[in-house]
Amino acid sequence: MTSPGAQDHLDGVRILDLFAGPGGLDVAAHFLGFKSVGIEWDRNACETRYAAGLPTIHADVSVMRETRFQEIPASVDVLAGGPPCQSFSVAGNGAGRRALDTVKEFIHRLVEGEDEAGIDRDLHSLGDPRTALVLEPLRWLLKAIETDGRDPYKVIVLEQVPEVLPLWEVYAKLLRGGEGRLRGVKYEAECWKLKTEQFGVPQTRKRAVLVARLPGAGAVRPPKATHRPFDVLRGRRTLAQPDMLPTEAAVPGTEQPWISMGEALDTASRAEGSPVDVSRLRTDDDMKFFVVSNYGSGGDPRNRGRRSSAEPAFTVTGKISRNKVYRSLAEYEAEKWDRFTIPESGVLQTFPHNFPWSGNDRAQQVGNAVPPRLGMHVLGHALRGAAPSEDELAAAGTWPDVPRTTTEELRRLGCGDRSQCPPDSHRVIRPRAEPSP
Known part of the structure; x- marks a missing residue:
């Protein structure tokens, strides 16, 4: 796999990644052999992308569409992205969930050709401006x-929190119909709710995914799960037995067992030059620890969920650095805990062990990202009708070295004209200290 870089910049780019974040979908595309460019508003995420050698336009997605659309290469025929999900997420304030029916109306109004200025005014009245961003992929298509x-676009791939599935269903129906501003352009379109642990991601996380293709490439089908689902209820136990559950054994002819936190971190730690050092999490040379979540469960904020090292992680959010990691009940009783480092948190998201996280708010970057391994499965099925190969998945554990000159050139290309970057986004970056082991 060749190193990503800036020499040819956007020549031959096929995938446009809206709301690209630190690069979950772009990393997936890279290991599948596709070139991509991402549009990202947050400068911290851009710094990570530049360090990783990922072509990036530092811009507001809406402004880019309105005033700089011509800068997107004509070679781009795949539209992808995951609009910010905070207003729809269970962990957010819920403005988007309350406005789902209203947003469905906006989708129809856009396709039917209503004045967009009026639609924008109504959208801004919803309370959370991020809610309107779920319409941006449709606006880019139009x-x-x-x-x-x-x-x-020949292919459209969108992902979001599961609460957005009803909106993707409206998208899919309209894309299949080709009416109004779609001008007779019809797609084969389907959407599903996927569980990340069923695709080899060592965490439980649900995503609503939409895939649409122009006719001719066959029916759109969901990616086939490779691993068994994790039953979140099986982990209910007392603190006296926090780490007693073994990893499931494989059954011939069925999916593989889900991948545990311990297995993923141990594998990453054994890679040459890995920044993942899990020696502190070993007991008698075995990975035995348990994690107490920063979030409550069962509707009780005081009831913190627990997972053992033999289980997948909780959903990795921007608050993952607040989860407490214990090696034993004695440590728990003594309130002596550890934290996952940023590279370890990235591994639980299936980023390469040596991915060059940069800028501030790194935990937030990790939590906001699409798990690259899930992205490889979704993009693989959407673009070539097949899952990633074992060789491709194996290669995805390590990120190629990126020369500093490439990073500097990508920053120059992405932020060279700061007048086109989002307002106030070029303040001095002062990296925050990582959590102490």
Whole structure:
């Protein structure tokens, strides 16, 4: 696998990643052999992308569509992205969930050709401006269809928290119909709710995924699960037995067992030059620890969930550095805990062990990202109708070295004209201290 870089910049780029974050989908595309460019508003995420050698435009997605659309290469025929999910997420304030029916109406209004200025005014009245961003992929599609010299995107891949599935269903229905501003352009489109642990991600996380393709490439089908689901109820136990559950054994002819935190971190720690050092989490050379979540469970904020090292992690969020890691009940009683480092948190998201996390708010970057391994399965099925190969998945454990000159050139290309970057986004970055082991 060749190193990503800036030499040819956007030549031959096929995938446009809206709301690209630190690069979950771009990392997946890289290991599948596809070139991508990401649009990202947050400068910290951009710094990580530059360090990783990922082509990036530091811009607001809406502004980019309205005033800089021509900068996107004509070679781009795949539209991908995961709009910010905080207003829809269970962990957020719920403005998006309360507005789901209203947002469905906006989707129809956009396709039917209503004045967008009026739609924008109504959207801003919803309370949380991030809620409107779930419409941006549709607006980008309509922009491509309505721009002379541009072709409709051949493939669309969108992901979000499961609460957004009803909106993806509306998207899919409209894309299949091809009416209004779609100008007769019809897609084969389907959407599903996927569990990340069923695709080899060592955490439990649900995502709503939409895949749409222009006709001719066959029916759109969901990626096939490779691992068994994790039953979150099986982990209910007292603190006296926090780490007693073994990893499940494989059954011939069925999916593989889910991958545990201990297995993922141990594998990453054994890679050459890995920054993941789990020696502090070993007991008698075995990975035995348990994690107490920063979030409550069962509706009780005081009832912190627990997972053993033999189980998948909780959903990795921007607050993962607040989860407490214990090696024993004695440590728990003594209030002597550890924290996952940023590289370890990235591994639980299936980023390569040596991915160059940069800038501030690194835990938030990790938590906001699409797990690359899930991305490889979704993009693989969407773009070539097949799951990633074992060789591709194996290669995805290590990120290629990126020369500093490449990082500097990508930063120059992405942020060279700061007047086009988001307002106030170029304040001095002062990296925060990592949690102490």
